[in-house]
Amino acid sequence: MSTAFDILLNGVALGSVYALVALGFVIIFKASGVMNFAHGSLLLLGGYLTAVLHERLGFYAALALAVLATALVAGAVDLILLRRLDPHATHVLTILTIGVDIALMTDLTRRIGGDLLSLGDPWGGSVSTFGGSTVPHTRIASIVVSLLVIGAVFAAFRFTAWGLSLRAAAEDREAAALMGIRLHRIRTLAWCLAGALAALAAVFLVAFPAPGLERTTGEIALKAFPAAILGGMTSPPGALLGSLLIGVTEALVAGYEAELSALGGGFGDVAPYAVMLLVLLARPNGLLGEKEAIRV
Amino acid sequence: MPGSPPAGQPVGEPPEPGQSGVLRIERLEVTYGRTVRALRGVGLTVAGGSVVALLGANGAGKSTLLRAVSGTLRLHGGAVTGGTVRYDGRVLDGADPVTAVRSGVVQVPEGRRVFGGMSVEENLRAGRLGLAGGLRRGRGSDAAGARAARERVYGLFPRLAERSGQRAGLLSGGEQQMLAIGRALMAAPRLLLLDEPSLGLAPMMVERIAEVVRDIHAQGTSVLLVEQNAAMALALADYAYVLEVGEVRLEGPAGELARTDEVSRLYLGEAGEADTAAGADAERSAG
Ligand SMILES: Nc1ncnc2c1ncn2[C@@H]1O[C@H](COP(=O)(O)OP(=O)(O)OP(=O)(O)O)[C@@H](O)[C@H]1O
Ligand SMILES: [Mg+2]
Numbered sequence: 001m002s003t004a005f006d007i008l009l010n011g012v013a014l015g016s017v018y019a020l021v022a023l024g025f026v027i028i029f030k031a032s033g034v035m036n037f038a039h040g041s042l043l044l045l046g047g048y049l050t051a052v053l054h055e056r057l058g059f060y061a062a063l064a065l066a067v068l069a070t071a072l073v074a075g076a077v078d079l080i081l082l083r084r085l086d087p088h089a090t091h092v093l094t095i096l097t098i099g100v101d102i103a104l105m106t107d108l109t110r111r112i113g114g115d116l117l118s119l120g121d122p123w124g125g126s127v128s129t130f131g132g133s134t135v136p137h138t139r140i141a142s143i144v145v146s147l148l149v150i151g152a153v154f155a156a157f158r159f160t161a162w163g164l165s166l167r168a169a170a171e172d173r174e175a176a177a178l179m180g181i182r183l184h185r186i187r188t189l190a191w192c193l194a195g196a197l198a199a200l201a202a203v204f205l206v207a208f209p210a211p212g213l214e215r216t217t218g219e220i221a222l223k224a225f226p227a228a229i230l231g232g233m234t235s236p237p238g239a240l241l242g243s244l245l246i247g248v249t250e251a252l253v254a255g256y257e258a259e260l261s262a263l264g265g266g267f268g269d270v271a272p273y274a275v276m277l278l279v280l281l282a283r284p285n286g287l288l289g290e291k292e293a294i295r296v
Numbered sequence: 297m298p299g300s301p302p303a304g305q306p307v308g309e310p311p312e313p314g315q316s317g318v319l320r321i322e323r324l325e326v327t328y329g330r331t332v333r334a335l336r337g338v339g340l341t342v343a344g345g346s347v348v349a350l351l352g353a354n355g356a357g358k359s360t361l362l363r364a365v366s367g368t369l370r371l372h373g374g375a376v377t378g379g380t381v382r383y384d385g386r387v388l389d390g391a392d393p394v395t396a397v398r399s400g401v402v403q404v405p406e407g408r409r410v411f412g413g414m415s416v417e418e419n420l421r422a423g424r425l426g427l428a429g430g431l432r433r434g435r436g437s438d439a440a441g442a443r444a445a446r447e448r449v450y451g452l453f454p455r456l457a458e459r460s461g462q463r464a465g466l467l468s469g470g471e472q473q474m475l476a477i478g479r480a481l482m483a484a485p486r487l488l489l490l491d492e493p494s495l496g497l498a499p500m501m502v503e504r505i506a507e508v509v510r511d512i513h514a515q516g517t518s519v520l521l522v523e524q525n526a527a528m529a530l531a532l533a534d535y536a537y538v539l540e541v542g543e544v545r546l547e548g549p550a551g552e553l554a555r556t557d558e559v560s561r562l563y564l565g566e567a568g569e570a571d572t573a574a575g576a577d578a579e580r581s582a583g
């Protein structure tokens with residue numbers, strides 16, 4: 001039996017992890033107008049690297065290395081593939097990311113095979129009890145870490161030269177270029193940051209009570225995707241809101257599984273998209289989207 | 297603070313004596329997408345400390361010339377296919393926009409193009425993003441330069457100071473034009489390129505913009521002013537060029553040019569719209 005508190009906590013914890021992924025989507029989209037379909041495999045790459053490195057290096061060093069490596073791979077995707085093409089042909093670039101996803105995913109799937117990998121996080125299966133509710137420490141950690149990281153990213157948007165450059169370039173490439181903003185550099189850094197966020201998200205996605213990292217873990221990006229879209233795709237706060245909405249919805253569906261069985265067993269997987277459709281029907285530009293959320 | 301030169305001058309090669317801050321364009325050719333020749337051998341000079349007007353009908357190539365100087369042709373699928381652009385002896389043709397900004401040449405684009413989702417203050421901050429140091433620049437190191445630039449801008453445009461926290465997209469057209477100019481001034485340019493700043497503004501606001509250009513000039517910044525409003529531009533400028541279908545058709549001291557028949561007929565509104573178009577066609581076929 002789950003109480004409403006458990007469900008809410010689960011939902012917020014899930015949502016906070018989705019937010020790390022969705023924020024990456026939004027940053028890439030803002031910087032390059034590209035929907036990054038390779039995000040799931042970047043996430044899987046980060047998780048996989050943490051999994052294979054933690055025994056030798058310890059969890060934190062492994063995570064740091066995995067985050068760095070994923071950031072570099074994401075940056076390389078931009079640097080090596082996207083930069084060569086016309087930046088206005090965003091549909092071509094978007095399709096290119098599907099190719100990147102397939103290549104990365106194929107390799108990682110081969111390496112992971114049927115295994116279930118542990119990332120060696122320090123929280124393990126430990127829990128605390130608050131007023132009759134059992135709360136896994138991983139949930140608390142995911143909320144706290146996501147909050148800190150997302151707060152730092154939001155502060156960077158507002159206060160750093162990079163953040164200002166990114167917002168300026170997202171609004172008007174030419175005007176930004178006229179200020180002497182280096183569009184290429186801003187964009188590559190955006191990809192790096194998104195990759196780093198995805199690698200970090202992997203830790204909390206596969207931590208207790210989830211069983212561990214498997215080759216399908218990357219599909220989680222498919223849930224953060226609607227979160228980003230229903231937030232408006234160009235709005236970081238929108239992505240955050242959308243992620244929480246999706247997370248809580250998913251927790252609710254899981255919590256009331258029995259009652260919802262009439263809708264069919266797999267409703268949990270469909271729920272994020274159902275929520276997205278409902279929100280977009282009411283607000284076609286997303287929760288916090290600008291009028292022209294999709295750049296042309 | 298009229299009179300005080302802009303702080304934080306970009307460093308460059310020492311200017312050649314006697315031609316400090318000169319923009320020299322020679323035999324410039326620009327092509328869009330390999331086929332559209334927008335400029336055909338244009339020569340133009342902006343002496344240090346002067347205001348030069350660049351006039352011409354729609355499609356004459358005025359914006360193209362500014363893009364060639366500011367290094368943004370590539371964003372439009374264009375390229376310099378001949379000739380040179382030099383500022384203070386430094387080659388700008390084929391260079392990127394960062395080079396232009398750091399050399400002290402900043403362009404205000406046609407149609408204002410402020411960052412509508414950002415506050416007025418943030419727009420001004422964005423104007424300094426291209427200066428030396430770029431992303432690595434600490435928040436403190438150029439604080440003095442930023443403060444001086446901001447004071448200069450708010451001095452020129454008290455209206456912007458009142459609205460510093462407001463979203464730029466909510467400003468009126470005239471205020472947006474002021475913000476666009478102010479944003480460019482944040483980089484402390486020595487040469488300001490203005491692309492049709494009076495476009496779409498009421499006569500009162502056009503007069504205000506003219507005053508601003510005068511003030512900016514008085515503070516020691518040269519101006520290359522692209523305009524369709526020839527009366528305003530010629531009143532401000534020392535020297536003027538008239539561009540037609542990618543070539544310089546006329547040039548001369550602004551006062552003299554304003555008195556020539558051609559300019560007054562074609563650009564100073566002493567003929568009806570239809571006559572103007574017919575006149576332009578006639579000139580073209582004659583030349
Ligand atoms: N991106 C582009 N691709 C192809 N041709 C272009 C492009 N931009 C401008 N042109 C062409 O180059 C020529 C000059 O255009 P430009 O914009 O420089 O004129 P302009 O004098 O600034 O006109 P306006 O007063 O309307 O702003 C025109 O024939 C135009 O069609
Ligand atoms: Mg123009």
